[in-house]
Amino acid sequence: MPDYQLLIFDWDGTLADSIGRIVEVMHVAAETLGLPPRSDVAIKGIIGLELVAAIQTLYPHLVTQQQIEGFRDAYSAEFVRREQEASLLFPGVLSALQRFRALGYQLAVATGKSRRGLARSLQQHGLSEFFDVTRCADETAGKPDPQMVQEILTHCRVAPERALLVGDAVFDLEMARRAGVDAVGASYGAQPAEVLRDFAPRLMIEAFTDLALWLGDNVVVRREVGHG
Template sequence: MSDYRLLVFDWDGTLVDSIGRIVEAMHRAADVAGIPRCSDGAVRGIIGLELGVAIRALYPELDEPLLIETIRRAYSEQYLALETEPSPLFDGVQESLELFRKQGYRLAVATGKGRHGLQRVLADKGWQDYFDVTRCADETASKPDPRMLHEIARHCRVEPAQALMVGDSIFDLLMARNAGMDAVAVGYGAQPLRVLRECAPRLAINQFNELRTWLDGLGAQCALEVSDYVG
């Protein structure tokens, strides 16, 4: 096991292959509200933010609270309609998380989803008690504010330097930096690695299994250093 004790994961685009549905739901919400659709790239660029914050980032010219609430409600309804068959986990996620648990890591989720939405998808997978703690954007500060990670670390009684944030957006990586945590950028979700590397993550990966390989390597290195010291 590496020096890290706590692994914190974003949900959408990191553990679950849901980015396409998020983009489509936002497009449909714009249609319902009678406003222009943003580009796919623009929508992908706000994934990870709390929904209200994301809408304002996409449509900064909107200053009508009722219209923003219409978009919010429409997005939630459209996303649920698209999720009649829940979004699948990315390859390697299930097996890797199980191994991390067996190795003694604390596991957590820090997501831009609302609590109701996260509880729904956790229940669908039978994961209501799978993670040590989960935090959602509607019950704390939105990313990249570090409050979410500070709350998770306190709950797990782990120092920020002993925790690792894994995410697919710049908001995940900036949140980790603001919290004093290392971060891993995943390039198969909302944003490409060329963008994420600007945040100087500790590791950049294109497949989830690469995280397991890297952590195992750190654990082996730690064991070797201890052995050398004792000898």
């Protein structure tokens, strides 16, 4: 296994158990505007994209700025209302992050959330000062463009081959591929393992704790692609 120095995490569906909330809020926004509902599977398929790109993917007939901003505002208002109660972190996330820190890894977040949204989530979980660097979709090109990963690599002074990205969506894995970074697919989040495997991640995990075991070189059934 490469000597990784930097671990880059997606937020929603990778660290935070927030997929159900995102799906529900998207349904509420569509209903508020009188738009036809989209399936849960379709909504999960856009998680990871910057919000406007997600809206345009689900509702391509919304073409004017007024239409798109109307949906964005309806979604954001409902999401902020629900975010007064923080989404839970997945089991084992906090202890694993603490262990990664103790082992000397640099830690980063690359997310489709807005800067304000990520700051709120980090504060709710007491993680505001935990990561070396974070990048959000409203300050860089959105996923799967590699810009946010490239900026993280530059900030941390780490070569691509020494970084590992963990994400639950195809946009995460494609972003990692374009940046020349190894990826781990988290099949417990937005998209299932059979979808993520098409992007040839180095490892598939069914729980966040699998990552800690793998990186810690403990005894674990390895689910590296091509090895089970």
